[in-house]
Amino acid sequence: MAHIRIMATGGTIASRSGKDGATSAERAEELAAGLSGRHGYSVQDLTNVNSFLLRLTDVRLIAEAVRDAVADEGVDGVVITHGTDTMEETAFLLDLVHESPKPVVLTGAQRTADSPMADGPVNLEEAVAAAASSRLRGTGVLISFAGQVLAARGTRKLHTIAASPFGGGVPVAHFTAGVLHITAVPLRPAALPLPGEDFDNARVEIIYCGLGTTPDLLTHAVRSGANAVVLAGTGIGNAGEGFAEAVQDAVRGGCPVILCTRVPSGPVIPTYGAGGGVDLVRAGAIPGGDLGPSQARMLAALLTSLPATQDEILQALTSGTGRTNG
CATH class of the missing domain: 3.40.50.40 (Rossmann fold)
Incomplete structure (x- = not known):
């Protein structure tokens, strides 16, 4: 059984609808409560906002948290829940600086947590499975969404409301009936230095x-x-x-x-x-x-x-x- 660090940043996966629109509300522990238990996990709340409100400072702090998590010998992989609006940007920055072979997987949702057809729970379950896979070690930072797993580099949000909104990146794996199938392993350049405080501005x-x-x-x-x-x-x-x-x-x-x-x-x-x-x-x-x-x-x-x-x-x-x- 692998141990996965689940980091929450907010986004639709954590949002609930209200009279003033949907806003991010649920914390990491609430998001993880519905997991099947196939893998162990620990949780960490980094921020709790919709991703269009994230700043470069927030992305730098996420990168630092990922560095610390993968340095923990008891952690086998990392999952980050994130809004889809800017997921491609955070994922790519993390991939640029990621040195560890441990998988880092971003996921989210297109429908809010209180939707009768919420897609967040399945996406999170699949992201944990991807992060726990020893066969995905060395693949860098990935985006797992609606059954497909894509390399961070080149991935873009291509549709505003589709259940599977991402494309463009290398298809690394996909899920069929809950089983993970690896299709490609990205060749990655050497990691760049972690951003410093000058990155914020x-x-x-x-x-x-x-x-x-x-x-x-x-x-x-x-x-x-x-x-x-x-x-x-x-x-x-x-x-x-x-x-x-x-x-x-x-x-x-x-x-x-x-x-x-x-x-x-x-x-x-x-x-x-x-x-x-x-x-x-x-x-x-x-x-x-x-x-x-x-x-x-x-x-x-x-x-x-x-x-x-x-x-x-x-x-x-x-x-x-x-x-x-x-």
Whole structure:
């Protein structure tokens, strides 16, 4: 029998409905009370808010709590209950700094704890089973939800209300009739340093591109003190008139620009000139590869708070691209 540390942060899985809307209410002990007992567990409440209210400080403290938990010889794995709104961001930051082979699994719910069709209990049971699996040692940080287990890197919330809202990441495992089946093992880069207190105040803005948008917001973000900017380009990484010049000014001024895409799936591949990805990269933008804008923002926040050079940011983006064994 494995022993799992269950850490609660709030979210829909812990929420109950009220006249002013659903709010996070239940604690870790209440969430764990319905577990089958196949594995031992201990509980820890880290915070209790819906995940759209989390700050970088909270994510740093979660990372520190995970480090301490996996250092405990009596703990075989960690499960974190978390809101789905920003789960992909917390999971990716944790994966970037996770050194232990012990699995860390995030889960949550799409329906509140007081819903007659609450999905939280099943998701939590499966997450505990994944964290307890010796075959998932060394796979880093995972998201377990609605029967599928995904690598943190590349995973995005793709649907607002679907029972299985996540996709994009490497499918590591899935559950069939309660049995865990391993399908792939991610190849992971070396862990980055744990965030320090400077991470709490890192400013990384996401600028979305669309038909006819101007680079004014990018320029404003740089002038107002952003540590880095993520440019969510169109298609395979493009932007309109004036963006290449704005990127060049930002990079020359010491503000890294990471080029991602606003498209939910697929990598950035600089291909087009005339202000497209080729010109943006030539101006100094760093291609974000397979990372979506929100995960690229977390990486940039960590690296710029360390601090890291433009070349170090490029290296971090080009390592661990989600390749698998299996």
